[in-house]
Amino acid sequence: xxxxxxxxxxxxxxxxxxxxxALSQFQGRDRTIFLLMVGVPTALHVGLVWxxxxxxxxxxxxxxxxxxxxxxxxxxxxxxxxxLTVFEKDFFQAVINNTVLLVFLFIGPTIFGMFLAYxxxxxxxxxxxxxxxxxxxxxxxxxxxxxxxxxxIYSTExxxxxxxxxGGEAVDWIGNQSFLIPFGDxxxxxxNFVAILIAIAWxxxxxxxxxxxxxxxxxxxxxxxxxxxxxxxxxxxxxxxVFPTLKPINVxxxxxxxxxxxxxxxxxxxxxxxxxxxxxxxxxxxxxLGEGGGNVGRGSAYATILFLLCLxxxxxxxxSHYRRTQEGAES
Amino acid sequence: MTGQSTHRSPSPSMYGYQLGRRRFLKGAAxxxxxxxxxxAALAACGDDEDSGSGSFELGTASGATTLGSNYSNELPQxxxxxxxxxxxxxxxxxxxxxxxxxxxxxxxTTYLQNPDDVIPWFAGFRMRFFAAQDLLGDITxxxxxxxxxSLGEGFKVASxxxxxxxxxxxxxxxxxxxxxxxxxxxxxxxxxxxxxxxxLSLASDMQxxxxxxxxxxxxxxxxxxxxxxxxxxxxxxxxxxxDLMAGKENxxxxxxxxxxxxxxxxxxxxxxxxxxxxxxxxAAAVVNGEAGMMTIGTFIxxxxxxxxxxxxxxxxxxxxxxEFGTGTVEAPIDGWMMAKSPSNVNAAKELxxxxxxxxxxxxxxxxxxxxxxxxxxVTVEYSPxxxxxxxxxxxxxxxxxFLDRDANPEFAANVAGPGLRDFLADxxxxxxxxxxxxxxxxxxxxx
Numbered sequence: 001x002x003x004x005x006x007x008x009x010x011x012x013x014x015x016x017x018x019x020x021x022a023l024s025q026f027q028g029r030d031r032t033i034f035l036l037m038v039g040v041p042t043a044l045h046v047g048l049v050w051x052x053x054x055x056x057x058x059x060x061x062x063x064x065x066x067x068x069x070x071x072x073x074x075x076x077x078x079x080x081x082x083x084l085t086v087f088e089k090d091f092f093q094a095v096i097n098n099t100v101l102l103v104f105l106f107i108g109p110t111i112f113g114m115f116l117a118y119x120x121x122x123x124x125x126x127x128x129x130x131x132x133x134x135x136x137x138x139x140x141x142x143x144x145x146x147x148x149x150x151x152x153i154y155s156t157e158x159x160x161x162x163x164x165x166x167g168g169e170a171v172d173w174i175g176n177q178s179f180l181i182p183f184g185d186x187x188x189x190x191x192n193f194v195a196i197l198i199a200i201a202w203x204x205x206x207x208x209x210x211x212x213x214x215x216x217x218x219x220x221x222x223x224x225x226x227x228x229x230x231x232x233x234x235x236x237x238x239x240x241x242v243f244p245t246l247k248p249i250n251v252x253x254x255x256x257x258x259x260x261x262x263x264x265x266x267x268x269x270x271x272x273x274x275x276x277x278x279x280x281x282x283x284x285x286x287x288x289l290g291e292g293g294g295n296v297g298r299g300s301a302y303a304t305i306l307f308l309l310c311l312x313x314x315x316x317x318x319x320s321h322y323r324r325t326q327e328g329a330e331s
Numbered sequence: 332m333t334g335q336s337t338h339r340s341p342s343p344s345m346y347g348y349q350l351g352r353r354r355f356l357k358g359a360a361x362x363x364x365x366x367x368x369x370x371a372a373l374a375a376c377g378d379d380e381d382s383g384s385g386s387f388e389l390g391t392a393s394g395a396t397t398l399g400s401n402y403s404n405e406l407p408q409x410x411x412x413x414x415x416x417x418x419x420x421x422x423x424x425x426x427x428x429x430x431x432x433x434x435x436x437x438x439x440t441t442y443l444q445n446p447d448d449v450i451p452w453f454a455g456f457r458m459r460f461f462a463a464q465d466l467l468g469d470i471t472x473x474x475x476x477x478x479x480x481s482l483g484e485g486f487k488v489a490s491x492x493x494x495x496x497x498x499x500x501x502x503x504x505x506x507x508x509x510x511x512x513x514x515x516x517x518x519x520x521x522x523x524x525x526x527x528x529x530x531l532s533l534a535s536d537m538q539x540x541x542x543x544x545x546x547x548x549x550x551x552x553x554x555x556x557x558x559x560x561x562x563x564x565x566x567x568x569x570x571x572x573x574d575l576m577a578g579k580e581n582x583x584x585x586x587x588x589x590x591x592x593x594x595x596x597x598x599x600x601x602x603x604x605x606x607x608x609x610x611x612x613x614a615a616a617v618v619n620g621e622a623g624m625m626t627i628g629t630f631i632x633x634x635x636x637x638x639x640x641x642x643x644x645x646x647x648x649x650x651x652x653x654e655f656g657t658g659t660v661e662a663p664i665d666g667w668m669m670a671k672s673p674s675n676v677n678a679a680k681e682l683x684x685x686x687x688x689x690x691x692x693x694x695x696x697x698x699x700x701x702x703x704x705x706x707x708x709v710t711v712e713y714s715p716x717x718x719x720x721x722x723x724x725x726x727x728x729x730x731x732x733f734l735d736r737d738a739n740p741e742f743a744a745n746v747a748g749p750g751l752r753d754f755l756a757d758x759x760x761x762x763x764x765x766x767x768x769x770x771x772x773x774x775x776x777x778x
Contacts, residue, residue, distance in 0.1 A: 063778065066440045067464065086770050090749075156607050175550070175607020177756045192607075272338060272551045274606060275752050286745050294440050295741055295775075 053307065060300035067294075079301035087283075091302075093187055094278040098309075100189055101197065101279070102261035109201045110253060113208025118238065120209070121216040135210055137203040146267040149199040150174060177275030190276035196267060204260065208253060215249035216242070251321060258313045262306065280306040338744060340553045340733050341630050342432065342453070343503045343665045343702060387472035389684060392677035393422035399447035400427050401435035410698035417694040418685050423678045448673035449682050454489040454664040455732030456576060457740060458499050461668070462492035468669035471496045473680050478687040481706045485730050489664055500667045500687045502695075503702040505629035506720045507557050507661035507733065508645035515542075515620055523646035525657075530649045534600040537623040546622035547601035548613035549755055552748030555605060556734035557661070558626045559751055562590045564659040565651040569729040572659070576737040578776030582769040591765070593651070595758040606752050628663070629703075629720055640716050647723060660727040662720075663736055664705070739775055746771045 060079055064072045083091050116134060120127050137145065153160045154173035162171045173195045179188030219242055227237040265281040273282055280302060287299030402411045408429065415425050428447055435442065435451070443450075443466045450467075452458055461467050474497045479487060482501060490499035509523075516522065519540055524530040534544035549555040564572040567586045574580045575587065602613060602622065614634040616622035625631065626648065632640040650657050667686050673679040685691050689708035696704055696711040703717050713721065724730060735743040750768040754761055 065778075067444065067466070082774055086774050089767060154607075156604065157612070170604070172604035172607040175604050175756075177606065177753070275749065275756055287741070289437060 056300045056303050056307070059296050060304045062297050062300075064296040065294050066288075066296045075297065079298045080305075082298065083301055083305075087298075089186055090278050090283055093276055094280045094283055096183070096187055096189070097193055097277065097279050098261060098264070100193070101200070101264055102258065104197050104201070105204060105257045105261050106254075108197070109204040110208050110257060112201075113205045114212050116205065116209045117212035117216055120213060131210075131213070134206040136206070138206045138210070140203065141266065142200065142203065142264075143266040143270045145199055145203050146196075146270040149202075150271055153199075154195060174271055174274050177277075179276070188276075192274050193277045196271065196277060200264070200267060207256075211249055211253055211256075212246070215246045219245050255317060258317075262310050262313070280309070338551050338553065338748070339436075339735050340556070340663065341628065342436075343505045343663055387476055387677070387680050387684075389476060389681060390420055392420060392675070392681045394675050394678055395424045395426065396449065396673065396675040396678035396682060397447040398425050398427045398449045398682065399435075399442070399451055400429040401432045401451050403429060403431045403435075406699040406701065410695040413694040413698045414686065414691040415682075417690050418682065419690070420681055420685075423681060425678075425682060443670075446670040448670055448675060448679035449686075450668045450670060452499070452666070452668050453732065453736055454499055454501060454666060455736040456738055457736055458490075458668065459492050460739070462494070462496075462498040466671055467492075467498045468671050468673060468676070468679070469496045470498060470500070470669050470680060470683055473497070473500070473684045473687070476684060478684065481689060481708050482687060483705075483707060483725065485724065485727060486664070486705050489730050489732070490666070498668055500683045501664045501705040502666040502686060502692070503704055504662045504664040504720075504724065505703065506645070506723055507561070507626070507628050507663075508647050508723070509624050509626050510617065510629075510631050510643060510645040511624040512617065512620065512642050513644045514642050515623065521623075524649045526650045531600075533623075538600070542620070543602050543616065543622040544600040544624065545597075545602065546613040546616040546625040547605040548608040548610040549605040549752060550607060550609040550612075552744075552752050553735055554610045554613075554627070555751045555755060556743075556747065557628070558594065559590070560661055560731060560734055560737075561626060561648040562594055562651065563587070564661075564729075564731060565648055565655060565657070566590055566593065567652070568655040569659045569731070572731060573737065576734065578739065578742070578772055582765045582772060587765065588761070591754060591758075591761045594754075595761070598755075598758065605755055629716070632716070640714065643716060645716075645719070658727060659729040659731060660723055661731045661733055662724045662727075663733045664730075742772055742775045746775065 059072075061074060061076060062072045063075045063078070116130075120131055124130075140148070151159075155162065156172050156175070157170050159171075159173065161173060162169075165171070174192050176191045178191055180191045180194055182188035223241050223245065224237055227241040232241065263281060264279050265285070268277050268279060268282055269285070271277070273286075284299050284302040284306060287295045287302060398415065400408075400411055402408050411427065415427065418425065430438075430442075439452070443461065446466075452461070458467075474487065474490070478500065486501045487497065490497045490501060492498045511523075519536070521533055521536060524533045537544040547555075547558075560572065563575065566589060567575075571580060571586060575582070575584075581587070602608065602616065605613070610627060610631075611634055613622070613625060614627065614631045617625050617631070618634055618636070629645075632638060632643055635643060647657050647660055667683055669679050669683055687706070689706040689710065692704035692706045692709050693711055696702070696709060700711060703713070703720050707725065731737055734747060738747060746768055750764050753764050
């Protein structure tokens with residue numbers, strides 16, 4: 001018994017100097033500054049992000065109408081049940097649209113943007129001009145992109161797209177909610193959602209292009225030279241030498257793409273939410289704000305579902321990213 | 332801005348009958364004559380005071396009161412200031428708290444937790460809903476003090492809550508009807524139809540003349556509600572329409588299905604693909620003479636060059652069911668309400684009473700002559716179109732407010748709007764759509 005106390009005493013005496021050193025590093029003013037620097041951002045983060053998030057999750061189990069706090073009643077899972085049984089058409093269509101947007105952003109604008117960046121990186125004549133042209137849409141918000149495409153390109157009677165592809169007939173680009181690719185009778189990818197995807201791609205491609213361009217500039221030219229000396233052709237050199245060195249950019253772009261796909265809102269909202277183009281953020285807003293708003297319970301339930309989807313991606317990203325960096329550090 | 336991104340029907344106070352400069356100057360000239368009118372109007376107020384009953388006594392209030400305002404455009408803003416300035420009781424000081432129109436409307440639930448004494452809002456279910464939530468003050472005594480006479484029965488009904496008490500004082504309004512260009516009708520020898528057969532034969536005459544009979548739009552999911560309302564109360568009557576809007580009747584009812592069947596029948600005489608078209612684009616087809624007519628509100632006048640509405644007229648939607656005739660018109664009304672517990676009850680009531688009188692409405696119209704005011708005693712000179720709007724509403728036994736004002740707002744914005752849109756996209760899906768609408772209506776109206 002005395003042995004164990006002795007062992008404990010030893011272990012504490014071993015541990016104590018360490019802790020004492022950690023404390024002694026932050027004395028007096030240092031400590032105040034340290035607390036301020038950590039405390040203020042933490043308080044802001046908790047107050048502005050986590051408390052509202054938790055409040056939303058809690059409110060999603062109530063029937064609150066947003067008027068008086070005394071009117072809050074617990075209703076258990078009723079809001080979720082109603083979303084899945086009564087409002088299911090909007091909900092599942094929104095999930096489909098968010099997913100389609102995610103997949104589309106990965107295979108459309110990302111690959112095309114990378115392609116443009118690779119071409120522009122070759123210092124062809126007029127690179128700067130092309131760069132500016134492709135990048136210009138990025139400075140516009142998606143809301144503005146929506147207005148522009150609605151009035152200039154997708155206008156039913158005299159839009160550019162109507163003139164080019166309509167064959168003299170009026171084409172209802174934004175309003176045509178019939179399915180281009182149906183999934184059963186009630187769901188699918190609607191024609192007007194495809195039209196919106198194209199408008200989003202117009203902006204997103206330039207964004208991706210600039211990020212990759214920055215990445216490509218940092219690729220050491222000697223790597224490419226070495227590859228070509230080893231007999232790689234253009235594609236092999238890109239696939240096996242250049243692309244792997246772009247890994248940090250790829251991570252950034254995949255995060256941006258996921259975020260853009262899940263938070264998609266403004267462009268669809270300014271187009272007056274035409275049929276079959278619902279996304280989760282639109283359903284949340286429709287229930288919380290504006291004319292149809294005031295149903296805090298159901299709106300929060302939509303928000304919670306969106307939050308859980310985002311959380312899934314974040315957890316996947318953080319774990320896979322850190323595992324990889326850890327492995328990298330150990331090896 | 333012409334609400335390209337709005338998801339609701341226009342407010343009367345925001346979209347008047349945008350008038351040309353000439354007409355505006357005329358209205359301004361009317362303002363100088365106002366001084367002569369005021370004493371008479373004040374005398375009228377004095378008479379009413381005697382017949383007043385209840386706790387409200389005109390002219391006794393004093394002190395400060397607050398007035399919320401969403402009259403954020405220049406002319407309405409000046410008009411409201413003039414109307415408040417014309418308040419006969421000088422012991423009351425009114426401070427006006429102005430908020431941007433859209434912001435106000437979207438934040439109404441938050442606002443009502445800490446409102447001004449007098450609140451801008453509109454008639455219909457949306458007013459009755461807040462009254463039933465016990466958020467509004469009863470102003471029955473203000474009506475009894477004399478507004479009954481100057482405003483009339485139709486406006487009183489529109490100002491009444493579910494409990495039979497009044498909670499609202501009307502201020503400005505417009506009317507939904509079938510608008511057309513009289514010059515085109517004259518040139519072709521057409522006349523306004525009064526029943527379904529005449530309507531259909533007029534439509535086919537228009538098609539023969541190379542015109543689309545009805546310009547039609549539904550961008551924003553509200554314009555087509557106008558056509559639905561007209562068809563529903565013409566075919567099924569005022570009471571059924573109001574009950575349907577209040578969630579007391581079923582959307583799967585055969586009478587509703589009949590409305591959609593009739594609508595589907597009429598779609599060929601409407602412009603195709605309305606969902607992607609803004610009401611402004613459809614109105615342009617009427618202005619340009621490509622379309623013969625359009626079911627819309629008086630605000631279509633804003634789309635005429637320079638707001639010149641001399642070549643604009645309307646007829647009320649033709650009779651579809653002889654049992655109900657054409658007794659119902661749709662005229663969205665903007666007006667004022669009182670907070671549940673205002674800081675100064677007497678002053679707030681006196682201000683509300685004042686808003687119901689011709690004196691206040693004249694003062695407003697002098698600054699903003701583009702709207703129509705409800706008092707029968709206003710002296711400002713109306714244009715022929717305004718005069719016609721006034722007569723149509725005054726002679727109608729029943730006035731509805733428009734679907735997005737008559738129904739639960741959540742139902743209107745999130746269920747009815749998308750439901751009508753889906754119907755217009757594919758009329759063959761009507762049964763499934765109505766089934767969905769009914770299920771969702773039950774959930775929403777159950778609270």
